[in-house]
Amino acid sequence: MDLDVIRRGIDALSEYDTDFGLFGARRHRYRFEPPLDEAALEAVEARIGVRFPADYRTFLTRLGNGGAGPYYGVHGLGPDGAWARSGPFPFTEEWEPPDLDDEDYDDVMEAAFEGLLPVAEHGCGYRSHLVVNGPAAGQVWGDWTCVGEVLAPEAESFGAWYHDWLKSSLREVLGERIEATVRDEAGWSVDRRLLSLLPPPPADGDGQPEVKVLRLLRRAYPALYRHHHSDARDLLSRARAVGAAADYEVRIALAETVLLREEGRITDALTTVEHTIPRCGQPFESAWLRRLRVELLLTQSRLDDACAATEEHIAYCPDDDFGYVRRALLRVLTGDPSAAEEVLRADAPLGRGLGPASHLCPADRAPAALRLRARRLAWECRRWGHPGDASRFEVIAAASSAQATGPGAGTEDVDAR
Structure with missing residues (x-):
C-alpha cells in the first residue's frame, strides 16, 4: 500500500x-x-x-x-x-x-x-x-x-x-478538479501528483477522435507548466486538427487561453474566453472559463469589469465556490476588507462546489464551507499583493476549522442506499 x-x-x-x-x-x-x-x-x-x-x-x-x-x-x-x-x-x-x-x-x-x-x-x-x-x-x-x-x-x-476505492472516489468527487489543477492552479490546492491516481483514456479507444484529443491535452498541460510553450502550442494544434466534437473544441480553447495567459498575451486570452463561453455547454468548462475571465480582467486592473464578470459567474454557476471567493476578494481589492469578511460569512453556506446538485447540505456544513473559502481567499489575497489581509482570513479559517471539528461534529445521519 x-x-x-x-x-x-x-x-x-x-x-x-x-x-x-x-x-x-x-x-x-x-x-x-x-x-x-x-x-x-x-x-x-x-x-x-x-x-x-x-x-x-x-x-x-x-x-x-x-x-x-x-x-x-x-x-x-x-x-x-x-x-x-x-x-x-x-x-x-x-x-x-x-x-x-x-x-x-x-x-x-x-x-x-x-x-x-x-x-x-x-x-x-x-x-x-x-x-x-x-x-x-x-x-x-x-x-x-x-x-x-x-x-x-x-x-x-x-x-x-x-x-x-480511493481512485474511483477521487474521480467522482474531484476528478475534474484534479485535471484542472494541471490547467491552472489558481486557488485549488489539489496536489498535481494525484493525477497518477486517475486512469488514462482507454487504450482500446485510440482510434476515437475524443480519446486522441484527451491524450494530446494530457500532454499539453504538463508542457504548459514546464513553460515549454512551443510544445504546448504544437500539441493543441494537433488536438484541433483531430476534428473531435464541439465539447472537445471547448476544452482545447480553455487550454489555449491558459497558454495565452502564460505567454503574457492577456488581451488575446480574453478574446478567446469571450468567444468560447457562449459555445460552452458543460457546467464545469463554463465555470473555468468564467474564472479565467475574472482573473484576466484582474491582471489588467479592470476592477469594475471584474466585479461584473464575477456576478455573472455566480449567476451562471451558482454551485461554483470560487465565484463567492472572488466576490469577497474584490471587496479587498477595492479597499474594504471588512466588507469582504461579511461577504465571506454570508455566502459560506451557499455553493456546493461542482458536485451533484441533489446533495443536501448537512446543518454543520457552514463552518467547513467558511474554512475552505477563507483559506482560498487568503491565498488569493497573497496572490494579488495583500498579505496583511491574507493573515486576517487565515485566522477565520482556523477558527471555523476548530468549530467544524469540535464537540458534536461527529453526529450525522446514516446514509441510505
Whole structure:
C-alpha cells in the first residue's frame, strides 16, 4: 500500500467533499481511528490462529484501526477478533448459496464463511470480507448472500481494494478538479501528483477522435507548466486538427487561453474566453472559463469589469465556490476588507462546489464551507499583493476549522442506499 498516496488522497477528499456527498462519507467523515498497537494486533492473530496479510496489517498499524474507506468505512479490529472464523475459506471462484429449503442450508452457509474477516458494510446486509485463511487468502470478497445472491471476489488484495476505492472516489468527487489543477492552479490546492491516481483514456479507444484529443491535452498541460510553450502550442494544434466534437473544441480553447495567459498575451486570452463561453455547454468548462475571465480582467486592473464578470459567474454557476471567493476578494481589492469578511460569512453556506446538485447540505456544513473559502481567499489575497489581509482570513479559517471539528461534529445521519 502506498501510504503517502492514501493520506494525500483522503486529505483531498476531505477538503472538497465538504457536504459528504460520496456514499458512506457521512459515516466515516474521511477520518481514521487511532492506529492499532503491533502487540495488540499480534494478540488477535494468535487468538484466531492466522497472520493477517501484510497490507491489511500496515493499514491497521500505520493509518488507523478502521475509518475512512470503501462503503461505510473500514471496520476496526476488536481485541477479541470478533467476526473472524479461523478455518480455511473453501472457495476460489464465485459461489452461489443453496436454496433456503435445503436441509443442510445452515451447515453449508456456516462452512462458507470460514476464514473470512468482515472489513466493510455496504448497507442492506451486504459486506466485504478479507480472506484470512485458505487458497484465496489475502483477497477481498463481496458478500450478497443475504438476498440469495453470491459470494464473489472483489479485489486481489486489501491494498488493491482500498486503492481502487480511493481512485474511483477521487474521480467522482474531484476528478475534474484534479485535471484542472494541471490547467491552472489558481486557488485549488489539489496536489498535481494525484493525477497518477486517475486512469488514462482507454487504450482500446485510440482510434476515437475524443480519446486522441484527451491524450494530446494530457500532454499539453504538463508542457504548459514546464513553460515549454512551443510544445504546448504544437500539441493543441494537433488536438484541433483531430476534428473531435464541439465539447472537445471547448476544452482545447480553455487550454489555449491558459497558454495565452502564460505567454503574457492577456488581451488575446480574453478574446478567446469571450468567444468560447457562449459555445460552452458543460457546467464545469463554463465555470473555468468564467474564472479565467475574472482573473484576466484582474491582471489588467479592470476592477469594475471584474466585479461584473464575477456576478455573472455566480449567476451562471451558482454551485461554483470560487465565484463567492472572488466576490469577497474584490471587496479587498477595492479597499474594504471588512466588507469582504461579511461577504465571506454570508455566502459560506451557499455553493456546493461542482458536485451533484441533489446533495443536501448537512446543518454543520457552514463552518467547513467558511474554512475552505477563507483559506482560498487568503491565498488569493497573497496572490494579488495583500498579505496583511491574507493573515486576517487565515485566522477565520482556523477558527471555523476548530468549530467544524469540535464537540458534536461527529453526529450525522446514516446514509441510505
